[in-house]
Amino acid sequence: SMTIAVFASGSGSNFQAIVDAVANGELDAKIGLLVCDKPEAYVVERAEKAGVPVFSFNPKAYNGKADFEQAILNELKSRNVELIALAGYMRLIGEVLLQAYPRRIINIHPSLLPAFPGLDAIGQAFDAGVKLTGVTIHYVDEGMDTGPIIDQEAVRIHPSDTRESVQKKVQAIEHTRYPATLQQLSAKGVEIL
Ligand code: GAR
Numbered sequence: 001s002m003t004i005a006v007f008a009s010g011s012g013s014n015f016q017a018i019v020d021a022v023a024n025g026e027l028d029a030k031i032g033l034l035v036c037d038k039p040e041a042y043v044v045e046r047a048e049k050a051g052v053p054v055f056s057f058n059p060k061a062y063n064g065k066a067d068f069e070q071a072i073l074n075e076l077k078s079r080n081v082e083l084i085a086l087a088g089y090m091r092l093i094g095e096v097l098l099q100a101y102p103r104r105i106i107n108i109h110p111s112l113l114p115a116f117p118g119l120d121a122i123g124q125a126f127d128a129g130v131k132l133t134g135v136t137i138h139y140v141d142e143g144m145d146t147g148p149i150i151d152q153e154a155v156r157i158h159p160s161d162t163r164e165s166v167q168k169k170v171q172a173i174e175h176t177r178y179p180a181t182l183q184q185l186s187a188k189g190v191e192i193l
Contacts, residue, residue: 002186003032005081006052007089012043013171014087014108014178019050021179029186032079035072037091053079059091069096076100085182086140090119093140105140106185108178110170112136112152117145122167131157133166135173137181151181 006015015034021027034047036056047054055075062068073096076084084097086107093105111121113136116128125133134154141147155169 001028001030002082003030003080004083004085004182004186005033005035005076005079006031006085006087007035007037008041008043008087009036009038009090010041010043010088012041012046012088014174015043016046016050017175018085018087018179018182019046019052021183027179027183027186029182032081033075035075035089037068037089043088065094066096069094073097073100083182083185084140085178087178092142092144095142098140098142103139106150106181107138107140107145107147108174109136109138109145110167110174112154113138113145113149121145122170123163125157126161126163126166133157133170135170135177137178150185151177153177 006018008015019031022029022031031052034043034052034054036044036054037059039056039058044054044056055072057068057071059068082104084101084105109121111125112134116124132154134152136149137151138149139147153173155173157166
């Protein structure tokens with residue numbers, strides 16, 4: 001089975017969903033590493049509790065992105081990581097990791113891309129008044145939430161919805177869809193496009 005690294009910056013509910021899917025047999029993979037650019041983020045506690053090794057780092061302690069990505073890469077290599085799953089990692093991936101993991105880095109984003117890339121996609125959709133938003137899982141390239149789309153699922157926004165209720169629906173979909181996509185990739189030896 002495939003060894004996956006999850007990259008996250010925040011609360012890590014998607015990280016938890018992936019860990020849980022491995023534990024209950026829905027995802028045949030090993031979570032070999034959590035990479036976190038915010039050492040105080042809650043996701044670090046989740047990883048420690050789950051027994052997943054953590055590489056957390058402060059980007060300011062390095063001389064730029066190439067420098068900290070090389071440090072990440074050393075960790076990924078030493079743990080034989082084959083696929084990287086970004087799960088709320090709020091930072092663009094640079095050349096070092098893109099070249100080391102071509103078509104082996106995926107991301108989940110809380111909108112129907114290419115609509116509403118970047119920060120606070122749910123707030124952006126809510127403010128735009130769209131009646132349909134959703135979740136996108138895609139391969140990562142050098143852009144912000146660009147790259148070939150692997151899967152999408154829609155969420156309807158009703159007049160009675162609030163930002164919070166939309167976020168709840170979007171996250172519930174993320175938590176089932178991301179492990180399922182990882183399982184598909186794992187089963188097909190990563191390449192499904
Ligand atoms: C998720 O909703 C994910 O789609 C989003 O951050 C959230 C992280 O939540 N990612 C992006 O916006 C990427 N541009 P989590 O830490 O609870 O998994």
